[in-house]
Amino acid sequence: MSDETPKYDPLQQKEVIDDMFENWFLEYASYVILERAVPAIEDGLKPVQRRILHALKEMDDGRFNKVANVIGSSMQYHPHGDASIGDAIVTMGQKNLLLDTQGNWGDVRTGDGAAAPRYIEVRLSKFANDVLFNEDTTEWQMSYDGRKREPVNLPAKFPLLLAQGVEGIAVGLSTKVMPHNFIELCEASISYLKKEPFQLYPDFLTGGMVDVTNYNDGARGGKIKVRAKIAEIDKKTLEIQEIPFSTTTSSLIESIIKANDAGKIKIKKVEDNTAKDVSIIIHLAPNTSPDITIDALYAFTECESSISPNACVIVDNKPHFITVSDILKQCTEQTKHLLQRELEIKRHELKEKLLYSSLEKIFIENRIYRQIEECTTFEDVVATVDRGLEPYKKDFYREIVEEDLLRLLEIKIKRISKYDSFKADELMKRLQDELAEVEDNLANIVRFTISFYRDLLKKYSKGRERKTEIRQFEAVQATVVAANNQKLYVDREGGFIGYGLKKDEYVMDCSDIDDIIAFKRDGKYVITKIQEKVFVGKDIIYCSVFRKNDERKIYNAIYIDAKSGTSYAKRFFVTGITRDKEYDVTMGNPKSKILYFTANDNGEAETVAVNLTANSTAKKKQFDWDFSTLTIKNRSSMGNVVTKFPIRKIAFKSAGKSTLGGVDIWFDAVIGKLNRDEHGQYLGNFGSEDKILVIYKDGHYEFTNFELTNRYEPKEILIVSKYDAESPVSCLHYEGENKIFYIKRFKIETTTMDKKFLFISDTKNSRLLAASLDKYPRFEIKTKSDKKSPIETQTILVDEFVDIRGWKAIGQKINAYDIVEVKMLEPKVEEVITSTDDKTSDNDDSQNDDNQEDNDKQLALF
Template sequence: MSEESDQNLNPNEEHKHTITPINGLYENWFLDYASYVILDRAVPHIHDGLKPVQRRIMHSLKEMDDGRFNKAANVIGNTMKYHPHGDASIGDAMVQIGQKDLLIDMQGNWGDPITGDSAAAPRYIEARLSKFANEVVFNPDTTEWQLSYDGRNNEPITLPVKFPLLLAQGAEGIAVGLATKVMPHNFIELLDASIDSLKGVRPNILPDFFTGGAADFSNYNEGQRGGKIRVRAKITEKDKKTLVITEVPYSTTTSSIIDSILAANDKGKIKIKKIEDSTAAHVEIIVHLAPGISPDVTIDALYAFTACEVSISPNTCIIQGDKPHFMSVNDILIENTKHTKSLLKKELEIRLHELQEKIFFSSLLKIFIQEGMYKNPEYENSANFDTVVEVLHLLFDPFKPSLYREILPEDFKKLIDKPMSSITRFDVKKADEQMKNLEDEIKVVKNHLKHLTDYAIAWFQKLKDKYSKGRERKTEIRLFDRVEASKVALANVKLYMNREDGFIGTGLRKDEFIADCSDIDEVIVFREDGKC
């Protein structure tokens, strides 16, 4: 066998895969996965306040928007063109957006986050964009686009939201190695704080929960890691035997509140006769006390031993510049306000360009008709478009200094495409009036650009005037006294002692009874020699 044939025995020898250790593969795969979960799943972007699935739902709703309600199932199906993770995650995210009652108008049973009731199936509920969303969230001219996951469609990188949406809605997400928990804030207070920020005053915003209740924000730490919020239900004394809970803490439901009260009663922490859930349009949990039990002590015990008081640890993490960042809510508001101002500037610049183009072409058309250029023999006898351009350039030469930009061939194309009927019916007076209106609007736009801060302040004020009805603060800001569990705990166990063997406890029922106590009391025993 020849040397050449020997070399061809294994023609794929040189194409063998490079051997990579398994630990190296897992390291790379883990980093890719972690980066994907952080950037594309769990953490919202600072500019529009949305996670990718939420952004795709909003884009899909805008794409389908005709002013009428759409079946949620149809919206989910359309969103799957942009979101590769299935209909369940899209449906859950859509319900969460709807329940926040800002971006989506809802029809049907969308569930109730206060009672914990889930929404009906997507085929039974409908949605459309709210007026607020249409005005504040979208503008295709200022949106940056990218290809969808399969390359078939374009989707927004971020939506051009002109409002601190992240702080209004809040956000929660768990990624690899980090988590985010942004508290929702009050709509009106955010707009006021944005105006203050534009005036050079540093904002100081505090959360506001749709569930109401009262909250102690003394350790809020501007929403950063290490901060803590204490939130309490609103409990009132109806009479000496009855308490009524009318507002629940954020992150709880009426069901979880009732379960925690029953559990505390079973453990002897509190003593109640019965509990009724009369919640309908508003929360109403009625707690009937056992005979001889103090309502005031029971209220403190409810805060100490049940979900009527919860502690929430915020952790404000956002995506900025394709990286996760930990920021205070006040710094996020300042950044959102700056971003809104820059978007308003872009919109004004785009509008100015549109107006200038309109007045430019109107001027061209007026000159073209008034000077009778369309009757010029050289123009009429031009053999091709290039010749037409040359002739028109010569004819327009005396008028070029009065135009705001150079005349391009496509401008001439628009002129010669004008039908003769519109040329013969041209009304000079009407054209002058339209141009005057355009010039007046240009002056207004230029004035807004010159005084951009005032224009941005007016924008936030307009949103406040237009959409703030019914969005007053729901959560009362308070400083709570610490409830000492040992002082409100009921004596729910009996203490016994076996003197002979030296034992003491609650299970020695055949031995000497010492006292009634609670299961969190501390027992101190003194011996004859004075030691304890």
Template sequence: MENDELHNDEHENQDIAHGHAKVIPVSGMYEDWFLDYASYVILERAVPSLEDGFKPVQRRIMHAMKELDDGRYNKVANIVGSAMQYHPHGDASIGDAIVNLGQKDLLIDTQGNWGDIRTGDSAAASRYIEARLSKFALDVVFNAKTTNWQLSYDGRKNEPINLPVKFPLLLAQGVEGIAVGLATKIMPHNFVELIKGSIDILRGKTVHLLPDFPTGGLADFSNYNEGLKGGKIRVRARIEVADSKTLLIKEIPYSTTTQSLIDSILKANDQGKIKIKKVIDNTAKDVEIEVQLATGQSPDVTIAALYAFTDCEVSISPNSCVIIEEKPHFMGVSEVLRQNTDNTVDLLTKELEIAKSELLEKILFSSLEKIFIENRIYRDIEECETWEEVLETIDRGLTPYKKSFYREITTDDIIRLTEIKIKRISKFDSFKADEQLKGLEEQLEDVNFNLDNIIDFAIDYFKELLKKYGKGRERKTEIATFDTITAAKVAANNAKLYVNFKEGFIGHGLKKSDGAEEVQECSDIDDILIFFKDGRYKVVKIQDKLFVGKNILHVEVFVKGDERKVFNAIYTDGDTKVTRAKRFNVLSVTREKEYNITKGSKGSKLLYFTANSNGEAEVVGVNLDPNETARIKSFEYDFADLDIKGRGSQGNILTKYKVKRVALKKEGVSTLPAIDIWFDEAVGLLNRDKNGKYLGKFRDEDQILVVYDTGEYELTNYELTNRYEVRKIMLLEKFRPNKVITAIHYNTTQRTYYVKRFHIETTTQGKRFIFINEEAASRLLLVTTQKAPIAEVSYKEGRKKAKAKVELKDYVEVKGWKAQGNKLPYEKGVEAELLTEDDPINDEDMMAKKQEAEIDQQREGGGGLGMF
């Protein structure tokens, strides 16, 4: 080995002698340098520490601000300069980090224009804005006695390794960072909920944390996954209906700004996904974006479209990554909170132990001082000639008392006694000294008690934080569960579907002048269902112009999963020559794949076809070939006798004889049962998926009754795209005209409470009618459609609260919907609560049942395309 090394050295020397440099493979250099660079970016720039929740730049800013702190505001430019002593990067990055901290409104008190996270406006230059540490930061972030220090990058100063933060700061502020091959994205959480969560952890309870965003809005955390990679949060703007032509966006999704949101709305409008007239940004103290709708556009459908096609709904993917002992770890937010809570307990324990040590020292020296003065030891040293003799004399005088001290008396303790001034000795008050010692001992007793009960002490600490700083930090983001909005259902009909039967083209770019016929309105993201005369059918994506083939029979926009769309057909099978009838749905297909109404055998022929939007079943006349031997050559067939089956069913045998002609005899009526509808209060939408409150069975003409807290009622259809503002709704149910509305309301003009009972007399759909006094302060206390409602009415009687039960049915007669009602004999502080439960949904009177039965018998629906 030694010879090999000598041989290599010889060659190296020869290479250098001949002017050749030593060759080092680039791959090796790249591997080492890149790893160093990646480690540096992860540990020193992008990812926060679990212990204090800070990235290095944030920690250095906080330390610099603490050094500058004198209670007054400092120019941010000065803070940047001070932080540069510790952070070896440019002033711009430090300035941006300070602004980011200041906008979180927790650790820094700001003064000047610090920008606005809602609008995206940037802060003024650092020389124009000022900052100082907040009282909260001074309370929870700093303690030099419990801080571990290290040398700064140039070795001139000390900086904290981690700040002793006694609060789950990382989760409160949230953080985002991109490193090399690694990223972190921790959502901000609610201040109050974090403190309560820490208290629950200390009490041994399980904690479930959900983010809270400073921009408010609504958020679905169903797939939050503890903030770990793979989770997803859906955040929505809060949109209110101002009137039938105006929407107001009051809160925006986290990670968006009012400007980016407006841009996305305008883009969706330009693409034809939504139809709006104008967008106005009225944001000042509060966010308000006014969206003016185009003529004829439904507010509810537009709201759903805004969520589907704009930044009114965004998806955020969290990725909770933190630094623990100089290594990145992926950790759920509940575990982060638990470790932060444990860290707070450890820091509080250290502070108590330091306080205990300081108290013991104070008690020790106060006792030494008392002994030194009361026993006149100071006089014994008057005759001493050397310093050593002085120390020995004092030590000898203290010897009888040494056993009572918690530690040995040192030379430093004795020297400290010699430094007591004569004035203090001459004015020494033994009683005051005893009182002082007693006070110190009581403090020590308290500290020892807290150390023995450290968990209870930590709980009290968190409670005090909540009491001191929790006001005004309530949750801003509403927790909700969102339905999945199908884009095709809410896309604005920005185009028209045309078909050229002769040439075999379909699309929204065709023209009537070219021989195309208009089929229906559509959007540019729809799928189109095409039936051909030979029985084939398929679904294609709509395009400007698309050749699909000649012999087109029927074209329409395809609605996936529409069970009420029923196709009736009669065909003759090519193999068996048997003629069959079938009724079928087309619920789902593979795009561009061909299917067949017939069995697909050669020579099969489609004789009759209709497309029925509500499951209509018509009666047809069937004529057999005159040459057939059948006794009856002409008969009627009612499609109502057929069950509706899947698209692959072969159908029932109609006849084995050859059919000459099939023609429509009688228009059909729907054979489908009424639809069961539920109302999901979590999302404010109707559904057929059994989510939420069951409203009942609905037929074509049925409506929904909505009563709002403003004292207004409205009748709506039962389209599943309808969206209702749950917070403003006091009653939502199936509308039954025979039912009586009972209400308790306050008339602010007369300063009187009333009970009224009335029927809905209006028939206009989608318009609100107010049935109480229209003055702003008038309000609706209670509303119900129960047959015999009983309410518990609370009211003020002098300084006391009293209660009374009121049988509302007997209190007032049924009158017109504009009637005032009868007065309640109470004047102040009236509140009302229903004591009776809602009537069963199918408990309808006999008249209503009879009416529904008659409607079923008389209902008539549309036909179809008929024979071709």
């Protein structure tokens, strides 16, 4: 033997180690994906959840079990310790679908944890027993230690994955499936089976609101926005009544306090009054707009968050990225397949029962059992019974085997003596009817599956209505709603601006996320982010907070072009430019400079006095220049010539009015916000004195301004309109105390802004049925004169039915026991028909100006 040892080869060893790490990593990644983090599409469960449910089924006796005991039983199948099992049980229990719970299981809204496993109890819900378990249709495998058997997948007859939602992080991929509404899932499955279109959107136990515009059917790349429901209690108080998914009341309050400390919002204090329902009370600081604060809460706190779904599931033992609709379709197909298998098993059982009942009937009624008395061996006995059944074998659905004969021979004499042929026939008739029903269901498996889902709806839909409201959210501009938590200062000569120059000139309040625009004497201007101190250029003539896309802020300027010596005037707006890039008001020639400059928030055009130098050759050395004669153009326009002569001084002479006219306002009823982007209902052109009239469904009205930051809750609003003092309000309402319906017309007499006034009765059960701002509205109402009378339809011309009275008047009574339905018809049209005979006489080509008024002039109402 040789004593030589093999030489050490580092390259070879490195290759071996690399191969080992590669294999181990792939094995580990595969294990994490398949066995821990990602759910299977068949039952929508991760392995730990499946094993918990299987353990509960094994323990199930109808009574509650201590969670500690369930954890112990689950550890027979799940090799990852009690902590992970306990957490998984609590998470499943809080979803209130598969488990019935008892004790303190925590609260997903507040983030409170559950009590210790030894104090809380659990059992399978009736729903879980109905849709998850069937011994005959379950595929089994051995547990990790080979001592027990466990299901590969539970035979789930419901899209559990979509009902519960799931989130998991594996190696190299993750999954996030949103929970969906139980009722909507059943209805979607029915629609799919009927080959009808369906749409699924998330629904969360915490309620709140969700914008599913970019949901993308739950696939990778989609996005949803979730929001808290915030109600305005009064002008000084807000209440958060529902919180968004993935947050808790404590984390939400922390984010609000943090935003307040950072100066993003202004509040006095926050109170958490959450008990049965979420109630977070926010007290606003003085002179703080509740509408702007609500938007700021959405912009700077957890009251709004964005979630990116990523539906990744295990299909055929591999991870797949699919859509929510695909998951539902596959789950529905699986439900149909499982129901078919159950029916086939049941059909086989019924056939076997019928076969045995027939054999028993033949065996007893034909006294075949008597023929075995003379047999000497057991083989002869079996053969004798077989010969006795021979004439009837052709009627059976399968061949009669020895096992069937042995079963007949086990019948006791006592049972034979008490055999009732009539009862046996009745039993066989029931079995045949049941078999016929099973055969019919198998032949119409789609119909049977639809019936199964409808039965689930009937049994389990109560209390599972949608909790999260589907809404479209407007994009909140942070710079618009941010509280002014800083002050802008300017060092004009030095060329610095910022909130840290407290010894220099104060300009205005601003927020720490604002952009600032600064104009200099040489005509250059720049937009930059607010900072503690930033250099923008010397000789600053104007600086202010910059609002992007603000076309109503107009800059008026007169500048001298150094190259030609000519002075130009221009009016321009700046809606959006590249930040920190320098632009020029002038034509860009060196040593050009601005002689006069103003910034006007609403496009005002003033008049200035222009004084030329004394030695100029102009005949007129002083004249007025009216900016209203200039057309507003973009920032790069040259402008109009003011004079070619040197200017000594330009002085303000008189203020002018806005040349922009009113503001066109639209109301988007979907999101409940005003806009200038032509979205929704056009309200009109608004001047500074105009206001908006809001009529609420609860019988209140309110005046508001037309600021774009105003919020109007769509569910509460009946009418949003530009206020016209000459237009009366017509309404149909029910007086709760007298139980009488009334129609009233009134003109609004109050002038207070942002205060609600009730214009119907304040008694219990009083309600507003319809309202109109038309001059001559028409209501079509369906009424009943008493309980037993048929429904009658009548059209009411409101202006003829009741006169205009005070806003507190109750109105004119409608003689009806009940109003079933109210429909607004097109208003009556007023037409003025004027017939005029103009009698003229021509005398020396002169016309007589005396026109005779026509006596037949008529006012016709249709």
